[in-house]
Amino acid sequence: MxxxxxxxxxxxxxxxxxxxxxxxxxxxxxxxxxxxxxxxxxxxxxxxxxxxxxxxxxxxxxxxxxxxxxxxxxxxxxxxxxxxxxxxxxxxxxxxxxxxxxxxxxxxxxxxxxxxxxxxxxxxxxxxxxxxxxxxxxxxxxxxxxxxxxxxxxxxxxxxxxxxxxxxxxxxxxxxxxxxxxxxHEQKYLDWISKIQDGFVGDVLETRVYWNTAAAKVRGVRNEGESEISFQVRDWYFFNWLSGDHLVEQHCHNIDVGNWIHGKGDPSAHPVIARGLGGRQFRKIPNVPYNECGNLFDHHYVEYEYADGTVMHSQSRQIPRCWNLVSEKVLGSAGRGQIGWLEPKGAERWHLPKYKNDxxxxxxxxxxxxxxxxxxxxxDGWFAATSTMIGIMGVLATYSGKEIKWDDAVAKGKTFFPYDKELTFDTPSPVMPDADGNYEHTVAVPGLFEPFDK
Ligand SMILES: NC(=O)c1ccc[n+]([C@@H]2O[C@H](COP(=O)([O-])OP(=O)(O)OC[C@H]3O[C@@H](n4cnc5c(N)ncnc54)[C@H](O)[C@@H]3O)[C@@H](O)[C@H]2O)c1
Structure with missing residues (x-):
């Protein structure tokens, strides 16, 4: 086209x-x-x-x-x-x-x-x-x-x-x-959000954002004699030091939409605290598809609270045969909606028009x-960095099980990527498998995972 x-x-x-x-x-x-x-x-x-x-x-x-x-x-x-x-x-x-x-x-x-x-x-x-x-x-x-x-x-x-x-x-x-x-850059989102921000469903109380899908497919099969870092960089999606976990990597799209609504046009607006739950159940079962490697969680839930008390609820799951949705919803003091429509209380549902070239x-x-x-x-860099950091703050919350404040996450959130090393194909990877080639011991355990650099 x-x-x-x-x-x-x-x-x-x-x-x-x-x-x-x-x-x-x-x-x-x-x-x-x-x-x-x-x-x-x-x-x-x-x-x-x-x-x-x-x-x-x-x-x-x-x-x-x-x-x-x-x-x-x-x-x-x-x-x-x-x-x-x-x-x-x-x-x-x-x-x-x-x-x-x-x-x-x-x-x-x-x-x-x-x-x-x-x-x-x-x-x-x-x-x-x-x-x-x-x-x-x-x-x-x-x-x-x-x-x-x-x-x-x-x-x-x-x-x-x-x-x-x-x-x-x-x-x-x-x-x-x-x-x-x-x-x-899509007119449908621009129009939907501007109508919310013009008060069509009242004051925004809550957003709900979702990226729940079947598991992503493992891409890499280890080649004979391949170095650990080469394998992981090829299979980057499944290692948190490369992808940030699927909450950051994929669900950041929906988090960005939720934060866009709460932020009322300020690209640096953000929640002040995150509380989360998460874990890895499906991915650790031996010999089922999609779980062969890596150290990601397969589900996260995060409650992001803003300074004004409004909340963004975020769900991201990658487990087959479960309920799926990739979308954004809003609840206002005078109505509700989901991308595509808005419904003021007591009034007819309003639908976005069909757009060409969008x-x-x-x-x-x-x-x-x-x-x-x-x-x-x-x-776009300001809102993009903010939404990324909101995802990172969420991962710190789900990995640790602790309440994570924005200022702490920004100042001392755990560093996953080895910025101080010149990477080569022989550099040891920050995540190494056990003697059987498994990464399960590198998966975060809530209660034990330390969310901050010392
Ligand atoms: N906006 C969207 O909807 C959307 C959709 C898919 C992917 N993405 C993003 O695009 C990016 C790439 O994803 P993809 O699906 O194309 O992955 P991919 O694995 O298909 O491609 C990544 C490429 O980067 C190369 N690479 C790895 N490390 C590198 C390095 N240090 N320097 C240069 N090249 C390097 C890999 O060899 C590979 O060819 C990711 O950030 C992903 O989140 C965005």
């Missing part, structure tokens, strides 16, 4: 006049932003991709949908073979191959490969595993590049703090930051490309 980028005027009008956009918290363009990465109206925008897996390739194809004058010029992946295959796949695709200009010398492999890719482009797509996002993000903005960065913005408090630093640099340099929280995966690139071309502001 080919989409054209709206005219600058069209985007500004859409951004500034869509009812409630300001209160809904979308990054709003301003007209006087200096551009650090030099791209103007008709220039070809050069893209580099870091992390050439499923979403990385998807993000490039979605970027291409904004129209012409966009080219992929470099790719980097920890595994060079994956990067080569990704480029070959794009070059075989008749719909996009004219926009792929990646000769072999601009295909980079290794843990440091991101630096080479960043040097080649104006806009950096970051779709590596979550733990690397703050590192890659910070480097890209230090080099003066615009970024599209997949969610979440890290897996621990240190990652959050680094993302805030990167946010500030981007702000100071006038760089655009687009985050893979695609709901923020694919958030594409719209995020439409909005960023237009902001870059017109030199206007788009900075």
């Amino acid at each position: 080919k989409k054209t980028c709206p005219s600058r005027r069209g985007f500004l009008q859409q951004s500034l006049t869509t009812a409630g956009v300001l209160s809904a918290g979308l990054s709003v363009p301003s007209l006087s932003v200096s551009r650090a990465a030099n791209v103007s109206g008709s220039d070809v925008i050069k893209i580099a991709l870091i992390g050439t897996g499923g979403r990385g390739l998807g993000s490039v194809i979605d970027r291409f949908a904004v129209g012409d004058n966009v080219k992929l010029v470099a790719v980097a992946d920890v595994a060079e073979s994956i990067a080569r295959k990704a480029v070959a796949q794009l070059q075989k695709n008749d719909n996009v191959k004219s926009k792929v200009d990646v000769p072999p010398e601009r295909i980079f492999g290794g843990f440091d490969s991101y630096k080479n890719a960043v040097a080649e482009a104006d806009v950096i797509h970051i779709a590596s595993p979550p733990a690397f996002h703050p590192v890659h993000y910070l480097y890209a903005v230090e080099q003066g590049k615009h970024v599209f960065i997949e969610k979440p913005f890290g897996v621990d408090a240190e990652g959050y703090r680094r993302s805030l630093k990167a946010n500030k640099i981007a702000e100071e340099k006038g760089l655009t930051v687009c985050a893979g929280f695609q709901r923020r 694919n958030g995966y594409v719209q995020e690139h439409v909005h960023q490309t237009e902001a870059i071309r017109s030199g206007t502001k788009l900075h």
Whole structure:
């Protein structure tokens, strides 16, 4: 599906006049932003991709949908073979191959490969595993590049703090930051939330957010002689030091929507305390699918309380044959709703209209490309970092079984990722299996898990 980028005027009008956009918290363009990465109206925008897996390739194809004058010029992946295959796949695709200009010398492999890719482009797509996002993000903005960065913005408090630093640099340099929280770029969410924030169901008392699905599939089978870290980075989703657990990795989308509602347009608004329950029941049963490795919980529940006493209830479960829902609900003093509809007390249910061209995966690139071309502001980094940190705070609560205050979580939340080490394929992994190759002993136990760094 080919989409054209709206005219600058069209985007500004859409951004500034869509009812409630300001209160809904979308990054709003301003007209006087200096551009650090030099791209103007008709220039070809050069893209580099870091992390050439499923979403990385998807993000490039979605970027291409904004129209012409966009080219992929470099790719980097920890595994060079994956990067080569990704480029070959794009070059075989008749719909996009004219926009792929990646000769072999601009295909980079290794843990440091991101630096080479960043040097080649104006806009950096970051779709590596979550733990690397703050590192890659910070480097890209230090080099003066615009970024599209997949969610979440890290897996621990240190990652959050680094993302805030990167946010500030981007702000100071006038760089655009687009985050893979695609709901923020979908008109249906913008309209639903602006109606809530206009008081259609009264004052918000409570939100309920869900990501309950069957278990995610284990991706990696250990190769003969493969180092531990190589295996885990391939199977990153199932190790908390790389993914942050599924509460952070996936459920952050719904948490972001809940917090968007409670925050009333403030991208730094957050709950002040989290209380949670969680564990691992299905994943530890031997010889059933999906439980072969890793150290994630398979269910979390968190009650997030805001300073005004309102609450966001969050459920994230990955167990087959259970009740499933991926959605967001709201309860107000004068009504209730779920994404798609709102029902004021005593009145008829109001439904969102059907939207055309409201694919958030594409719209995020439409909005960023237009902001870059017109030199206007788009900075998703603030709400994206906040929502990531809310997920991290929730994991600290479910892992430990303790009440977790926001300020403590931010200041001293447990560090999972080894930021102080130069990673190579021979570096010992922060999570090591027992003699039988199991990781069960590394799974958090509520009551015993220590949520804070000393
Ligand atoms: N917005 C969404 O709806 C959505 C959907 C899916 C995935 N995602 C996000 O996209 C990111 C990637 O997910 P995916 O599904 O594409 O995973 P994937 O495993 O398919 O791809 C990740 C790629 O990153 C590479 N990689 C690992 N470590 C690296 C490093 N240090 N430097 C460079 N490359 C590295 C891997 O080799 C792999 O090719 C994740 O953050 C995920 O949360 C977002």
